[in-house]
Amino acid sequence: MQVWIVEYIYDDNGSVGVRTAKVTAPDYETARHFALGDAPNVDFVMSLRPESDDQFLGRPAIRAREMTGQVVHDVPDPDEDIEEDDDI
Numbered sequence: 028m029q030v031w032i033v034e035y036i037y038d039d040n041g042s043v044g045v046r047t048a049k050v051t052a053p054d055y056e057t058a059r060h061f062a063l064g065d066a067p068n069v070d071f072v073m074s075l076r077p078e079s080d081d082q083f084l085g086r087p088a089i090r091a092r093e094m095t096g097q098v099v100h101d102v103p104d105p106d107e108d109i110e111e112d113d114d115i
Contacts, residue, residue: 030078031058037071044068049078 028051035046046067052058055075062075 028053029058031055031062032076032078033058033062033065034074035067035071036073037066037068039068050075 031050031052033048033050035044035048037044037046044067048062048065050058050061050065052061059075062073066073
């Protein structure tokens with residue numbers, strides 16, 4: 028048996044709902060079947076991946092806000108901040 032991570036993004040009464048769950052199943056198709064049966068809403072987007080140490084906590088929430096046009100973070104590109112002083 029393998030542990031699978033399910034990330035749901037759905038409409039939660041006008042706001043973006045995000046839910047993460049774990050499913051234990053022998054293969055992808057079985058895990059997908061269980062995940063679809065546990066969906067939080069009729070309309071949703073779901074990703075299903077095997078559990079690993081490389082997963083980034085918060086990724087579903089960040090992706091959901093990006094999908095709806097909300098700014099999660101504004102990290103400037105360090106290469107854009109370089110000012111050229113050669114014009115002096």
